[in-house]
Amino acid sequence: MSRGRSDRDLGEREGGGRGAFALDAAAQRSKAVAKAAWWTAAGGLAKFMTRPTEGKAAPRFASDAPPVSQGRLRRAYFAAFEKDAADVAAGLYPPMEDAPVDPAASILKAWDFLADAREVDQRRRRGDGVEVRDDPKSQGYPAYYRQNFHYQSGGWFTAESARRYDAQVEALFSGAAGAMRRRALSLLARHWRGRDQRVLAAVDVACGSGAFLRDLAQAFPRAALAGVDLSPAYLSEARTRSGRGTVQANAEHLPFGDGSLDAVTCVYLFHELPPRVRPIVAAELARVLKPGGVMAFADSVQPSDEPQLARMLEAFPAYFHEPFYGSYAEEDLPALFAAAGLRVVGQDKAFLTKALLLAK
Structure with a gap:
């Protein structure tokens, strides 16, 4: 039995016997129900408006994998x-404030997401994933970064994109994005x-x-925490949401000393890196960790993790402009990180996300 699985079993036994946190767990479940219902409805409405799989210009992909079992998918979704x-x-952490709580703000956020959904779909149908390269704000950044990942308006370069991003992700995953990424938080x-x-x-x-970063701040309010990103627009949003400091930097060249950090976290980055860049970033993450320090990693599950979902995973880059996802799906992540001096000491999985804890 892996350490990640045994840790999970222990947590479930603890959760069943800790009355002190029973009300907190109930609050988390109620928030999850509200969030799932809200973003499932928003995502469903966006699909109804745009019908991304229909029409002559709809993306096409070929797969030998069998159709995805909807029952299997639902079970994985609720398990998250x-x-x-x-x-x-x-x-392990308090109830997280990521459910819709302000009706007016939630409606405005959903309206903005839906208004932009048509532009995203038009970009998808044109196959235009590099529109942002014409934006002066994108000049000077790595070529692989200057893309409209997910066909989103503005790429990583506008304040509007930064404010809209979470709504897009939550609608895509029917409100499960927070629960999925917190598998990394659980391990840490x-x-x-x-x-x-x-x-x-x-x-x-x-x-x-x-x-x-906000989840980390709520779980570890007294730790020294900061966020790093290449996008000034997204960093501004991150500071507002988390209340923590941020640094603009490329993950290939982190502005921290050798062995200076107890932990680094990295969520949903590696599937958006070209194959040649992944070892560079892995080595840099390892460099800044103290001996015995850990990296909490979360990213998409790979077909080897969920063979029953292989067809869905193969369709993802066709509909959401993920140019490096195909190579990520085949990447041997433990071997990639082992080459950088990191070994897997814990693991977990929820719905469409896998998490690893790696020690230096």
Whole structure:
């Protein structure tokens, strides 16, 4: 049995016996229900409006994998929320504030997402994933970064994109994005359990608009935390959401000393890196860790993790402009990180996300 699985079993047993956190777990479940219903409805409406799989200009892909079992998919989806609530019940982290709580703000966010959905679909049908390269704000950045990943308007370069990003992701995953990425938080929280937060320092690399950095701040309020990203627009959003400092930097060249950090976190970055860049970033993440330090990693599951979902995973880059996803799907991640001096000491999985804890 892997350490990641045994840790998970322990957490579930703890969650069942810790009355002190029972109300917190109930609160997390109620938030999850509200969030899932809201973003499932928003995502469904966007699909109804755009019908991305229909029409002559709809993307096409070929696959030898069998159709995805909808029952299997639903079970994996609901299990993500249950794992999240179990970790709250175990006292690993508090209930997370990522459900719609302000009706007016939630409606405006959903309206903005829906208004932009048509532009995203038109870009998808044109196959235009590099529109952003004509934007002066994108000059001077790595070529692989200057793309409209997910066909999103503005790429990584506008304040509007940064504000809209979480709505797009939550609608895509029917409200499960937070529960999925917190598999990495779960692994880190178990590893740090009982440690004095005041002496711990961690950086969230490729923090984007700050959703995971906010989770870290809520789980470890006394630790020294910061976010790193290449996009000034997304860093501004991350600072607002998390209340923590940020640094603009490329993950290939982090502005931290050798062995200076207790932990680094990295969520949904590696599937957007070209194959030649992944070893560079892995080595850089390892460089800044102290001996014994850890990296909490989360990204898409790979077909080898979920063979029953292989067809869906193969369709993803066709509909969402992920030019490096195909090579990521075949990447041997433990071997990639082992070459950088990191070994897998924990693992977890929820819905369409896998998480690893790697030690230096």
